[in-house]
Amino acid sequence: MTENSIQFLSEIPFFSEVSRASLQHLSENITEETFIKNEVIFEKNTIGNSMYAVLEGSVKVHDKKHIYDTLTEGDCFGEYALIDNETRSATVTAIEKTKVLKIERDHFLDLLQDDSGFAQGILSVMIKRHRDLDTIQERLASSKIEIENANGKLSGLINGAMDAIIMFGSDFKIILTNPSANKLLENDDVLQRNVLFFFDDESADIIEGIVKSKDNNKAVNTYLPDVVKVIGSGDTETLNEGTISKYGSDTNPFYTLILRNIEERLIAEDKISLLTKQTQYLEEEIQELTSSYGIIAENKKMKEALNLIHQVAKTDATVLIHGETGTGKELVARAIHKESNRNDKPLIRINCGAIPANLIESELFGHKKGAFTGATVDRKGRFLLADKGTIFLDEIGEMPLELQPKLLRVIQEGEFDPVGSSETIKVDVRIIAASHRNLFEFSKEGKFREDLYYRLNVFPINVPALRERGNDICLIAEEMIQQFSKKLNKQIVALSDNDKALLSNYEWPGNVRELQNLIERAVIVSQNGTINWQAIIPNNTDITEIQEEVSQEKILTSKELVALEKENILKALRQTKWKISGANGAASLLDLPPTTLASRIKALKIERPI
Structure with missing residues (x-):
């Protein structure tokens, strides 16, 4: 072998501690x-009897298609075959045309026996490798501790x-x-159970659709498109939003579903909604109370009503206001509240005739979740x-008769039970009806x-x-x-004496509310x-003619009665700008319940003009 070959061998890590003289002996039997x-140099599971060092080219160390390493010039492989008879742990194949040095086991063992310097050099390399292995083990132990700490932190994060x-x-x-999931699912033993079984059908379809979607070939990281319903082992149903x-790998994927219970948020939103409504009530109250035409009275009867307002306002007595539709009963209620000791608290209004009978109890007294269909939150x-x-x-x-005892209980005892609840709630409320x-x-x-009356x-x-109210x-x-x-x-319109006469002579069946609508239109x-008040103030000619005909004992046909009813409803709708309730x-x-009027409009085929 040439000096270059000896130099090449000395640079191979396995022979780095061997003297040049011993390498000279080694090179005498290298091929x-x-x-x-x-081309395969050797295959996995074959018994080896030699090691190799790459002179030129490159090889790959692999097991079928899995490549462990790629070796090039100066790298060696198969050295353990020099000291044992075990099978090869991997296959080595040339990536390109490759030249290698081959060292046989028999020659290697002979040198160990005959050349003490060679044996000492190989032993030094083995000791160094052993020490390196100890260092690696120490690092692995340290890494294991770090991994355990990291896993502990991750587990704490997940479980917490x-x-x-x-x-x-x-x-x-x-x-x-994690524990939160077990609590949501109401089960501590859910491993290996089908996750879809804990959702209602619609929610299970959403999750299954995302997992099986052809568009998710590589990765999924998305919000669930809709709120999903979880059904726990104890049959508790909760609404949740989440991500998946x-x-x-594509062949062995797994999925992480993170769910957040939004029941409390819905309750909070309901509270916000209630506060918003309360604010609206207060804003409307301020708007009405600061209106300069809230209550204007020179008429003796109206002044008597105002005097009664002043007398009762500072008390907590229940007040019953009588009056035709549109006379301003709500303004009287607002005036009482404004002058009362409760004026810094809300005045809450409810029209008992404008709410369907099956909903008014919930509107007045509230309800518990699940009390009836659609009651998703308290x-x-x-x-x-x-x-x-x-x-x-x-x-x-x-107000429906069946609900009146509950109202009577509030008046007498100051307490009630929400719909679907056995909990008794105490309230301090001043009632004006x-x-x-x-x-x-x-x-x-x-x-x-x-008794309620x-x-x-x-x-x-x-x-x-x-x-x-005369001049009022x-x-x-x-x-x-x-x-x-x-x-x-x-431009502000001034009323002439003739205009005032027209206004005073009209009967005002809709009272102040009718007057307000008429003035706005005018x-x-x-x-x-300039306003043509004769064109604005309703004409009673048709009604007068009908009254005259009736007084003459004329009998109206069914068609005439229907036409009369239809015209009367149309007048009311025009006057209220087609607002029904x-x-x-x-x-x-x-003077009709809103549901009855809606039925008559439909039956008479009355349609609002476009």
């Missing part, structure tokens, strides 16, 4: 072999998470959960919202509880109809004209401060 591209964390495989079987992520009713304040029960005569009906006659007819009628206040009509009209002129940026159509609606003007 060179050449392998072409993709408030969100439910569920890992499952492509077969949907659960492989890991995919990890691992809800606080108007009485609880009005605690320490005042509640105004408008159109109290329309109003009705356009004669509740005393109603109670005699069995349409209203007599007497509990409400502690302090009655009668609000006179607008037609009974013109005073209120003038104030409204100024308000609407400013609001609509119109200001809108005004031109340069509520304080300013046509149903109130016609």
Whole structure:
């Protein structure tokens, strides 16, 4: 062998401690072999008897298609075959044309026996490798501790998470959960169970669809598109939002589902909604109370009503306000609340005639989750919202009979039970009720509880109809004209004596509410401060003609009666701008329940013009 070959051997790590003289002895029985591209040098599981050192080219150490390492010039392989008879642990194949030095085991063992310097050099290398192995083991031990610490931190993070964390495989079987997930699923033994079994059908379809989607070939890291319903082992149902992520290889993926229970958030949102409603009530109250035409009175009857307001306001007595629709009963209730000791608390309104009978109990007293279909969260009713304040029960005569004992209990005991709950709630609420009906006659007819009537009628206040208030009509009209002129940026319209006469002579069946709507329409159509009041004020000619015909004992046909009813409903709808229910609606003007009016509109085929 040449000096270059000896130099080459000295640079091989396995012979780095061997003297040049001993390497000279080693090189005397070394052979060179050449392998072409993709030629196998030796195969896995074959018994080896030689080692190799790469002179030129490169080889790969592999097991079938899995490559462990790539070796090039100066690298050696198979050295353990020099000292044992074990089989090869991997296959070595030439990547390109490669030249190697081959060292046979027999020659190697002879040198160990005959050349003490060679044996000492090989032993030094082995000792060094052993020491390196000890260092590696120490590092591995240290790494193991670090890994254990990291795993401890990760476990602490997962187990301490408030969100439910569920890992499952492509077969949907659960492989890991944290305590929050076990609590959500109401089960501490969920491993290897199908995760989809803990969801309702719709939610299970969402998760299964994401996992099996063809668009998710590589990775999934997405929010669940909808809220999902979890059904625990104890049959508790909860609504959750969450994310789903995919990890691992395409052939063996697993998924992490993170769920957050939003029940508390929904409850919080409900509280915010209640507070928002309360704020709206307060804003409306301020708007109404600061309106300069809230209550204008020179008429003796109206002044008597105002005097009663002043007398009762500072007390907590229950008040019953009587008056035709549109006379301003709500303004009286607001005035009482404003002058009361509760004026820093909310005034909560509810129109008993505008809410369907099956919902009014929930509106007044609230309900518990699951009390009826659609009750997905707890809800606080108007009485609880009005605690320490005042509640105004408008159109109290329309309250269903079966609900009246519950109202009577609130008045007498100051307590109630929400729908679907056995919990008794105490409230401190001042009650003001109003009705356009004669509740005393109603109670005699069995349409209203007599005991409730007497509990409400502690302090009655009668609000006179607008037609009974004389010059108040013109005073209120003038104030409204100024308000609407400013609001609509119109020139202020002055009332002439003739205009006042027209306003005073009209009967005002809709009272102040009708007057307000009429004034607003008048200001809108005004031109340069001029209004044709004869065109604005309703014409009673048709009604007069009908009355004259009836007085002459004329019998109307069924068609004439239907036409009369249809025309009357149309007038009410036009006057209220096609608003059916509520304080300013046509149903109130016609003295009909909103549901009855809606049915008649449909039956008479009345359609709102476009």
